[in-house]
Amino acid sequence: xxxxxxxxxxxxxxxxxxxxxxxxxxxxxxxxxxxxxxxxxxxxxxxxxxxxxxxxxxxxxxxxxxxxxxxxxxxxxxxxxxxxxxxxxxxxxxxxxxxxxxxxxxxxxxxxxxxxxxxxxxxxxxxxxxxxxxxxxxxxxxxxxxxxxxxxxxxxxxxxxxxxxxxxxxxxxxxxxxxxxxxxxxxx
Numbered sequence: 001x002x003x004x005x006x007x008x009x010x011x012x013x014x015x016x017x018x019x020x021x022x023x024x025x026x027x028x029x030x031x032x033x034x035x036x037x038x039x040x041x042x043x044x045x046x047x048x049x050x051x052x053x054x055x056x057x058x059x060x061x062x063x064x065x066x067x068x069x070x071x072x073x074x075x076x077x078x079x080x081x082x083x084x085x086x087x088x089x090x091x092x093x094x095x096x097x098x099x100x101x102x103x104x105x106x107x108x109x110x111x112x113x114x115x116x117x118x119x120x121x122x123x124x125x126x127x128x129x130x131x132x133x134x135x136x137x138x139x140x141x142x143x144x145x146x147x148x149x150x151x152x153x154x155x156x157x158x159x160x161x162x163x164x165x166x167x168x169x170x171x172x173x174x175x176x177x178x179x180x181x182x183x184x185x186x187x188x
Contacts, residue, residue, distance in 0.1 A: 011030070012026075012030075015027075015029045015030050031165065045069065045173070046067035046068050046069050046172070046173045046174065046175045047067060048067060048068050048069060048070055048071045048073070048074045049065065049066050049067035049068050049074050049079075049083075049175075049177070050065075050066065050074050050079070050080065050083055051063060051064065051065045052064055052080070052083045052084050052086075052087050053087065054084065054087035054088055054090075054091055056091050058184070059183065059184045060091050060181070060182070060183050061091075061181070061182045061183075062087045062088075062090045062091045062179060062180070062181050062182075063179065063180050064083065064087045064090060064176065064178070064179040064180075065176075065177040065178050065179070066079075066082070066083045066086060066174060066175065066176050067175045067177050068170065068172045068173070068174050068175075069172040069173055070172060073170050076170075078166075078169065078170070079166075079170060079174075082166045082174070085153060085162070086146075086159070086176060086179075087179075088152065088153075089146070089149065089151065089152050089153075089159055090179050090181050091181065092152050093143070093146075093149050093152065094181060094183075095143075095146035095149060095179075095181075096144040096145075097141075097144055097145045097146065098145070098146050098147060098178070098179070099145060099146070099147050099148075100141065100145055100148065102145075103141055103144075103145070108137060111136075111137050111140050111141070112133055115132075115133045115136045115137060115140075116129060116133050119132055119133065146159055146176065146179075147159050147160040147163070147176075163176070
């Protein structure tokens, strides 16, 4: 457990005790504790980092900027691997926004209005329409928002969970600052 998670012996032992010796439960305990620590670090400034690129078969290209707090972390193989995996995610899943906060309100309202109009034309009960519309809007943007997407390397987590896991590993705030995805023959 210590080797797999990269934590100290005492922390590994405590996690195993808390999970009654169950290795998988101990990993889940560590993941939850790491997420809590990651949430606390999210307010810290991140101005270092790297820009990485990935080209898939000469048809899809991605360039991504990910920031961390120190130059020391930016130079580690773990951080470089983390950034590269984010680039792979973007190439594979084609997100439009980094987080839900990046979606323009006008776009949300447009999707909401289209959904509502469609439901009304289908004759859905008026009292259910708002609830259905909210669900459809959420679903519409879930695939378009990078942090909300299922992580391609481990479908038991989202990209946001993957980021938080790496915040816990590095001990620093990590921010996906910006990305650009190009696909041959497709323009925005």
